Amino acid sequence: MHDRPTGPADEPEPDATGKEPWLATVVETLASRGAAEIAHPGGTLLAHLERVHALLAEWGARPALRLAGLCHAFYGTDGFATALGDPDRRDELTALVGEEAERLVHFYAGCDRRFSYPGLADPEGAFRDRFTGAVLRPPLPLRRDFAELTAANELDVMRANPGLRARFGAELLDLFTSWRALLGDPAWQAVRATLA
Template identity: 40%
Template sequence: MSRVDVVRAWLRDRGAEKIPHAGGSLYEHLNRVRDRVEGHGLGEDEQLAALTHAAYGTDGFPVVLLDVADRQQLRSLIGREAEAMVYRYGGCDRGRTWRALPSTCTVWSRFTGHAESPTPAQLRAFADLSIVNELDVYERSPEIAAKAGDYFRSLFPTWAPLASPAVMADCHRTLTIGPPGGH
């Protein structure tokens, strides 16, 4: 069994297939985000983080598959680097982080209340996962698209220096912003 298959079995054991989410179940969403990350040529750690990105819940999705106090369990499953991505993503205080991210390169934690200054590679993984996750939700929920579309169109282009070019191109296509750098 591949590592991805092991993680998928873990997600099913945690009930992810029965948790409603935009476009079906949480399990389906997690798999779509992972597949999209893979399609952008991102590495195994990024793919495993994408597949488990909501394990601790998120600022926008409060359902928890694993208590943050049990981080070692997820580390054992997906590895230290991928779990750190999940922890940063799930713990992000979006209100304090997202708008300021391009200028501060700081991620505020809703778990601890503290700020973190990730390395450029960690920041890129965070930006990529955040964007890809929201693109999947945007495409599958007309309500979220109507409510958050303008916000995403104003926010994510400012993240271009932080995110992968392939993710930004997908963002521009999906949100119909126009080509990066275009007028």
């Protein structure tokens, strides 16, 4: 097992070439779990995960959120059932990406979208965990991370598949407009450029 930081304060900064030193290890692990062979809009699941990571980096996301973007489908999601890891064995992903990034991945994967999306921007809005059925009221920073990760994920899919953008773009624009207070300016500009 290789050493990974356990929190954002310990995250290594990009090296002199601008590369994140841990990125290759995470990508190799995702590939070893089949992500490079799983079909996904725009190519493979691995290609999608890498693009989501890159989009979050473009928006200035901190390392833990970029890592969560790279691994966001590790436990499957409400919209993509295929999982690369077991949510009952969270220590495996934690060892790879650190505690904060893993918590974000688990939270993202656990979202019951139909229940949780409408109230996400409301500080008292309920969020249901599809793994446990528990109803939570996440703090604002977690809601912001979730919104940015969701936007990066959906925008990549819409960019990769014009047919899906034609079918779901207006609905996503309405959703992200309702989440505007949760999205940073770079994410919001990308939403408008892709969906408006």
